[in-house]
Structure formats: C-alpha cells, structure tokens
Amino acid sequence: MIIEHHPADEFLVRIAAGSLPGGESLLVSTHLEGCERCRDRLHLLQAVGGVLLDEIEPATMAPDAWVRTLARIDERESRFGGAALPLRAKASPSPPLALPGGMTWPSSLRDCKVSRWHWMGPGMHFARLSMPHDPAAALFLLRIAEGRHLPRHTHDGLELTQVLHGSFDDGRAVFGAGDFDAADADVHHQPVVTSGGECVCLAHVGGSLRFDGRIAATIGGWIGM
Amino acid sequence: MRPGVMPHADPPPVAMRTNKMERARHRMAGPAARPARTGTSHVGVASVTSAHRMPTTDELNQWMRAVATSSDRLAFAALFRHFAPRLMSYLRRCGSPDAQAEELVQETMVILWRRAVTFDPAKAQLSTWLFTVARNVRISHLRRLAAGEAPAASADPCDQWDADLQAADQALGPHDQLLAAQRERGVRRALSVLPADQARVLQLSYFEEQSHARIAEELGIPLGTVKSRIRLAVAQLRRLLDGFDS
Numbered sequence: 500m501i502i503e504h505h506p507a508d509e510f511l512v513r514i515a516a517g518s519l520p521g522g523e524s525l526l527v528s529t530h531l532e533g534c535e536r537c538r539d540r541l542h543l544l545q546a547v548g549g550v551l552l553d554e555i556e557p558a559t560m561a562p563d564a565w566v567r568t569l570a571r572i573d574e575r576e577s578r579f580g581g582a583a584l585p586l587r588a589k590a591s592p593s594p595p596l597a598l599p600g601g602m603t604w605p606s607s608l609r610d611c612k613v614s615r616w617h618w619m620g621p622g623m624h625f626a627r628l629s630m631p632h633d634p635a636a637a638l639f640l641l642r643i644a645e646g647r648h649l650p651r652h653t654h655d656g657l658e659l660t661q662v663l664h665g666s667f668d669d670g671r672a673v674f675g676a677g678d679f680d681a682a683d684a685d686v687h688h689q690p691v692v693t694s695g696g697e698c699v700c701l702a703h704v705g706g707s708l709r710f711d712g713r714i715a716a717t718i719g720g721w722i723g724m
Numbered sequence: 725m726r727p728g729v730m731p732h733a734d735p736p737p738v739a740m741r742t743n744k745m746e747r748a749r750h751r752m753a754g755p756a757a758r759p760a761r762t763g764t765s766h767v768g769v770a771s772v773t774s775a776h777r778m779p780t781t782d783e784l785n786q787w788m789r790a791v792a793t794s795s796d797r798l799a800f801a802a803l804f805r806h807f808a809p810r811l812m813s814y815l816r817r818c819g820s821p822d823a824q825a826e827e828l829v830q831e832t833m834v835i836l837w838r839r840a841v842t843f844d845p846a847k848a849q850l851s852t853w854l855f856t857v858a859r860n861v862r863i864s865h866l867r868r869l870a871a872g873e874a875p876a877a878s879a880d881p882c883d884q885w886d887a888d889l890q891a892a893d894q895a896l897g898p899h900d901q902l903l904a905a906q907r908e909r910g911v912r913r914a915l916s917v918l919p920a921d922q923a924r925v926l927q928l929s930y931f932e933e934q935s936h937a938r939i940a941e942e943l944g945i946p947l948g949t950v951k952s953r954i955r956l957a958v959a960q961l962r963r964l965l966d967g968f969d970s
Contacts, residue, residue, distance in 0.1 A: 508958040509929075509936060509951050516930045517859035521867075542848075543961065546908040548859070549852025550915055551930050557809030558816060561826050565804060568830045572837050581795075632867035 504678040515544035521633025651689035656706025665698030792840035914964035922957035
C-alpha cells in the first residue's frame, strides 16, 4: 500500500502536543496506524516535546507533593498490586458492522460506538460513529459502491477523510486506502469511487457540508452532515 | 502565563532507600530530610545528592532502571526532583490551575513508578517518554471532566492513560527504533538553531494549549502563516537531523 496523501505537519504537531480535539485526533490516529512515514514524524515531534520539557523553567511544587505522590503509589499498590504492570493487551477489534471483503477494522476505532449501515442512496451507505469522550464529534463511515459518487459539495469547516478501503477520485487527486485528506471551504468536490470495488472512508465533518443540489442537501441534513 | 519560577527552591525531600513505604515516609517526614548515601552498590546515588545540576541522560536512564528492577525509591526521588517541577511548569502553561497541575504531576510520577519497566531507552529519551505520559494523563483527565466522570475507582488509571492514546505511539517498526536514539540527541541541537519565529510557533503549539487560530491572533499573523511556519520548522528539523547524521 503506497500512501500518497498525508496529514499536514500542523496536525501531527497538535497530536504530539495533545491539543487536537477528539474527532480530528481519531482521524489522524487512524492514519498513523497505517503510515510509517507519519509515525516517524510523530516520534520526532514527540522528541521535540521531550526537549521542550527538559528545557522548561521548573516551577515550584506544593511542599507536600512528594509525600502525596508516595501515598498515591501506596494506595495504588494496595489496590492493584506491585509496580511492574504489563500493558493492557490490545485485542484486535472485530468489526462492529459488515465490511467489504479484505478490509481490516482499525484499532483506533476500538472504543467507538458504531451504528448500523444506513442507506443514503443507490450503492451508498453511511454509519455514525461516536467517541465515548467526545460524543458530539461528527464522525461518519461512508461505504460507497464502485462508480458511485457523492453529491458535489463544499464545506463550512474542515472535512477530514481517511480512506480505509478502495479509492475515490474527486478531480483533485485519487485517494486510495491509507490516504488522508483535509478539505476546507476552498475545495468544491464530487468524490467518485474508482474501479476496483467499494470504497470505505472514515470522515470527520467540522461545520457542515454544503451540497449543491436541493435533494442532496436534504439528504445531507437528514443524515447529519 | 509565566509560571512562578523558583530555581533554587528546595528539592523535594527524598526517601531513604527502602522497600517499605511506611518506614520511608516516617523518616522523610522532617523538612531537613535529605538523600542519604546508602552504599556504593547503589546505582547513581552520588549524583542524587547534587540537586541543581542537570542530570545526564545516562543518569536518568540508570535511575529509571533502578526503579524498574528494584523499586528503588532513592532513584525515584531523584527522578521526581528533576521532572516534577518541569512537569508542573508544563501543565500550568497548558492551562491547568495549580491544584489540578499538582494532581496531574503526581499521577504522571505514579505512572513513571508503576510503568518504569516498560520504558526502553533505545526507543526514546526519558524526557520524551515522560512528556507523552504527562500529555496523555492530562488529556484523559480533561476527557473525564468533560464526560462528567469521577476518576475511575475500579480501574487502575495506569491502564487508562494509554488505552486509547497510545495506539499510534506504540507501533514502532525496527526502522524507527534504530533511529530514535540518535534522532533525539539531534533534536536539541536542531531546535537551538531553528529561526526564532519558527521556534516560537512550535513552542506555543506545545505549551500553551492554543489552537493555531489563537496563536495567529496572539502573534498578529495570519493563520496560514502559523501553518506555514510549522511546516517550515518541521522541514528544517528534519533537514538538520539528516545533516547531523551524515
């Protein structure tokens, strides 16, 4: 899998800094899961965080900080046992809904609640995702059949898309499995699923999409996009 | 916001080296408690006593190993003295009120203690590892607050901090691991030669919990400029690191 479209550095900086909001951070994390290039950059940016931490001017702690830390350790050890704690094993999550053959379900979506597939047009389905700690995040899965296209639209806010399976072409470029896209108000596009099977995308919609056609806009409003 | 800075504040009291927490706490209860040399076999004890010198990477790693392999509280105290005031400063600058920042520093240090065994100096510098721990502790805390949950009583918070945040961090290929150690040595050098405007934007991104739009406002530059400076900074860092390697 050759990944050609990556999140811009400012996304990776904000992931490293821990300041990217839930929905966007889920999209970027899903990308990172499959992209060694971006993981490599993230590690660099985390190292930047480490150096900045080392160089920051130390602040004064409360006088009892040390004692309270020890008490906390005591308390934790009495409840959960000794210090050496194995990392929680990450069971590879089973997909909560039917997927095209050969598609794997990203671990990053492990904790999301996922609705069933809803019909939104011939060959087009969507599902809603919700994150436990950010239930308001507008997260969707789109499953579009080969040759089908989403209605032409532009965006109020930023629309992030991570391709999980298959590929689409929106006139700007072809986006294949593993690719990431950020589309803002400057992008007016009509994604068409290219040959080679169904396309499944994870999408986060900041603001709302503005569909050109009235019927498309009605459907968009109805499904919450 | 500028954190209250007292570079010569007393180092935190240091526990005697013992595995019995109760005894440790009794002995260090007095304000005059200071680290004791408990024997030459002990890793890094001598350096624990020099309070105001920046510990070397090797010392930090040795202390961490001592915590991991023998629950060494003196080594933990040394790590606490170095990192806790820096974590405090970091968390305040991210916008945590003092009481919350104190809590989060304590929690971060508890995770350092309980998770020391998972730290691998071949993969990351300790300060980088701890930065990601503190960042995740902070995010988890804010998420729980937003969801109106009390801090979990039933689960070990150590298990939670990484459950949903570490997926991306952990998938290190062998290629990454090889590069990590040398890369991180170069980062400090690279950061120090970054043009001031790029370094400033980068620093604000990490420490002030500001959206890039807010940073643009504060610096009086367009949002696009913030983004392009970040791109330039990252590209420059990468270029400098490549240069150091060769």
